Amino acid sequence: MTEKLSEETRGPLLKPLFDTGWSLVEGRDAITKTYKFDNFVDAFSWMTRAAIWAEKWNHHPEWFNVFxxxxxxxxxxxxxxLSTLDAKLARKFDTL
Ligand SMILES: C[C@H](O)[C@H](O)[C@H]1CNC2=NC(N)=NC(=O)C2=N1
Incomplete structure (x- = not known):
């Protein structure tokens, strides 16, 4: 069962993500990052790879794409x- 991140675990888990451009969403327990690519095909190709990992782990992003x-x-x-799944997916997204 997935559990909400405790006060003790969220620091160590989130800090490395803040270092790669993730940040906390205001007014909500969530993290966000904007990825920029050279063009639409690169962006959509990344989304396709990300979607396959999201589906594999049954953990799905909220996302918005323009160009x-x-x-x-x-x-x-x-x-x-936030749960450990969000950190896990964020780390994976950074490697794609
Ligand atoms: C029923 C199904 O397992 C759940 O709705 C899954 C699917 N994907 C999910 N994705 C995200 N981001 N959070 C969830 O709680 C979640 N739950």
């Missing part, structure tokens, strides 16, 4: 906040 930009928000709806 070469993809804004991603991660949160765990089942716990109404």
């Amino acid at each position: 070469n930009r993809v804004e991603v928000t991660l949160s765990t709806h089942d716990v109404d906040g």
Whole structure:
């Protein structure tokens, strides 16, 4: 069962993500990052790879794409906040 991040675990888990451009969403327990690509095909290709990991782990991003930009928000709806799954997916997205 996925659990909301505790005060003790969220620091160590989120800090490395803040270092790669993720940030907390205001007014909501979620993280967000905007990825920029050279063009639409690169952006959509990245989204396709990201979608396959999201589906594999049954954890899905909220995202918005225009041309070469993809804004991603991660949160765990089942716990109404951040869980380890969000950090795991964020780390994966950064490697794609
Ligand atoms: C029923 C299904 O397992 C759930 O709705 C899954 C699917 N994908 C999900 N994605 C995200 N981001 N949060 C969830 O809580 C979630 N739950």
